[in-house]
Amino acid sequence: xxxxxxxxxxxxxxxxxxxxxxxxxxxxxxxxxxxxxxxxxxxxxxxxxxxxxxxxxxxxxxxxxxxxxxxxxxxxxxxxxxxxxxxxxxxxxxxxxxxxxxxxxxxxxxxxxxxxxxxxxxxxxxxxxxxxxxxxxxxxxxxxxxxxxxxxxxxxxxxxxxxxxxxxxxxxxxxxxxxxxxxxxxxxxxxxxxxxxxxxxxxxxxxxxxxxxxxxxxxxxxxxxxxxxxxxxxxxxxxxxxxxxxxxxxxxxxxxxxxxxxxxxxxxxxxxxxxxxxxxxxxxxxxxxxxxxxxxxxxxxxxxxxxxxxxxxxxxxxxxxxxxxxxxxxxxxxxxxxxxxxxxxxxxxxxxxxxxxxxxxxxxxxxxxxxxxxxxxxxxxxxxxxxxxxxxxxxxxxxxxxxxxxxxxxxxxxxxxxxxxxxxxxxxxxxx
Numbered sequence: 001x002x003x004x005x006x007x008x009x010x011x012x013x014x015x016x017x018x019x020x021x022x023x024x025x026x027x028x029x030x031x032x033x034x035x036x037x038x039x040x041x042x043x044x045x046x047x048x049x050x051x052x053x054x055x056x057x058x059x060x061x062x063x064x065x066x067x068x069x070x071x072x073x074x075x076x077x078x079x080x081x082x083x084x085x086x087x088x089x090x091x092x093x094x095x096x097x098x099x100x101x102x103x104x105x106x107x108x109x110x111x112x113x114x115x116x117x118x119x120x121x122x123x124x125x126x127x128x129x130x131x132x133x134x135x136x137x138x139x140x141x142x143x144x145x146x147x148x149x150x151x152x153x154x155x156x157x158x159x160x161x162x163x164x165x166x167x168x169x170x171x172x173x174x175x176x177x178x179x180x181x182x183x184x185x186x187x188x189x190x191x192x193x194x195x196x197x198x199x200x201x202x203x204x205x206x207x208x209x210x211x212x213x214x215x216x217x218x219x220x221x222x223x224x225x226x227x228x229x230x231x232x233x234x235x236x237x238x239x240x241x242x243x244x245x246x247x248x249x250x251x252x253x254x255x256x257x258x259x260x261x262x263x264x265x266x267x268x269x270x271x272x273x274x275x276x277x278x279x280x281x282x283x284x285x286x287x288x289x290x291x292x293x294x295x296x297x298x299x300x301x302x303x304x305x306x307x308x309x310x311x312x313x314x315x316x317x318x319x320x321x322x323x324x325x326x327x328x329x330x331x332x333x334x335x336x337x338x339x340x341x342x343x344x345x346x347x348x349x350x351x352x353x354x355x356x357x358x359x360x361x362x363x364x365x366x367x368x369x370x371x372x373x374x375x376x377x378x379x380x381x382x383x384x385x386x387x388x389x390x391x392x393x394x395x396x397x398x399x400x401x402x403x404x405x406x407x408x409x410x411x412x413x414x415x416x417x418x419x420x421x422x423x424x425x426x427x428x429x430x431x432x
Contacts, residue, residue, distance in 0.1 A: 043074035045346035048338065052359045053077060054325075055097065056334055057089040058351035061396045066351065067099050069132070069359075074347045078132050087154040087354045091361045092129065096138075098168075099128045102152035111144050119146045119206070125153035127170060141181055145174035150208040154354075155272075159217045169223055171212040178215055178225055178236060189238055191249040193227070200260060209260060214272045224254070226273050226283075231264025232256025233273045233281065255281065255298045263287075266298060271314035272355060280369045284313040284327070289386065290379065291316040291326055293370045302370030302377060304337055307386035309379035311393065315355040320366075322373035327356045330393040341378020352396070 041056075043049075049072040058066050066081035067089040080086075083101035090098050103124045107115045110122035126142040145151040151174030159167050167188070169180045179190035193199075193210045203209055214226035223236045233255050239248040254273075256264045268287035276282050279296040290305030291313055304324065305313060311330035318324050322339040334356045336345040 040076060041068070041070055041074045041347050041349045043345070043347050044333070045335070045343055048336070048344040049073070050336065050345060050358060054334065054347070055089045055091060055357045055359060056349055056353050057086045057099070057355045058349060059085050059087060059354040060351050063104060064351060065101070067097070068349070070347060080130055080135055083126070085148070085152060087152060088156065089355065090158065090357060091359055092158060095132050097130055097132060098156065098158055099130055100153045100156050101126045101128060102148060104148040114144060114146055117146055121148065122146060123148040123151050127153060127156045127168060139183065141168065141170070141185055143172075146206050150174070150211065151206070154213040155215055157215055157217050169215050169217055171215045171225065173212050174206070176210045176212065178212065178223065189247040189249065191236055195249070196251045197259065216275065218275055224273060224275060226270060227256075228269050228271065230256060230258065230260055231267045231269065232258050233267070233270070233283065234258070255294055266292075266294070266300070272316065274317060276318055276367055276369050277372070278369055282316050282318055282324070284316050286312050286314055289313065291324065295371070302375050304341060304378045306379040306381035307389060308382035311389040317357065318367040319358065320368070322368050322375055325356055325358055327353045329353055330389060337378060339373060339375050341376040
């Protein structure tokens with residue numbers, strides 16, 4: 001039997017010293033983890049490196065949002081870090097991108113209606129068109145809202161109409177509405193969720209009711225919208241009229257319970273649904289830690305993820321070769337999944353990625369379905385990793401930057417220090 005060193009003493013003294021030693025080791029492990037964490041993105045899987053660069057929108061944990069363009073090797077070749085939060089970045093053509101942003105402003109800089117509204121600070125939401133060569137904002141559409149959280153601009157979609165005229169459709173989470181604007185900032189049409197759905201009496205005007213987080217123009221007059229807190233994806237069919245007030249907007253449910261209720265049967269607080277060929281839907285089923293593809297009947301025909309593989313994914317795009325690009329938010333990475341359900345490229349981004357696009361641009365309407373391409377499912381589930389991943393994610397919001405990923409050794413250190421203190425008090429009591 002191995003004998004412990006005499007200097008450890010016996011009984012409570014020995015346990016106190018062992019706890020203290022374990023605390024020191026745990027703190028050392030956490031410190032090494034922080035120091036070893038990369039300051040810039042890094043590729044961790046490169047079995048099949050992409051040919052083109054990747055745009056990534058980093059929301060940020062503590063108002064450090066930014067948009068970046070990454071090379072296949074993970075190098076940052078462009079960066080835009082002016083806003084507090086970035087939720088979406090899309091290429092509009094050579095040297096030009098649009099960025100969906102949210103900036104927290106102190107009450108003194110807010111419009112009068114938001115200065116004494118019961119919320120600390122306010123938020124300025126902005127859709128910005130940025131020239132990458134000089135980061136100059138050449139066009140933007142902005143509005144203020146009550147607060148940064150649950151009142152941000154999460155997505156906008158650019159499209160053109162006759163003669164190449166620019167249009168944008170945006171989701172306004174704080175006001176539960178979808179609306180379209182032109183380059184002159186004129187609202188062309190809008191739809192508010194209260195036009196179709198009844199808000200529960202217990203919810204106030206600033207409650208997070210629908211949590212609209214995505215909009216895509218499918219074809220002229222038809223727009224797809226994600227109602228995250230309804231676990232529902234809908235289509236808005238907009239009929240022409242001579243003025244915004246005369247345009248008729250009707251709602252067609254695509255998948256989900258189509259109401260503010262409990263967890264949906266298929267989706268649970270989804271993000272960024274993307275329409276594929278044959279009417280299939282590729283969607284980040286976030287709270288289920290997976291990406292799913294649904295057919296026209298709402299049946300799952302392909303699935304990738306599970307809590308041992310993904311942690312709160314919020315975007316997925318299908319490529320023409322059958323690969324799928326997934327933004328794995330709480331794992332702080334973007335991954336590419338091949339037709340066999342294996343990760344063949346992955347880049348650690350840090351900064352809570354929200355969305356990613358492989359250049360030259362997004363859009364999957366002509367991309368193969370899982371059925372046509374015979375794609376295999378992938379990933380695995382783990383209850384332990386689900387809760388551990390959640391704890392790590394929450395710690396990244398609370399702890400100083402860099403420390404959040406070291407929650408396990410930090411917790412062990414705290415428990416060990418507590419154990420050392422308790423045993424130390426008992427030891428002194430015996431001696432005294």
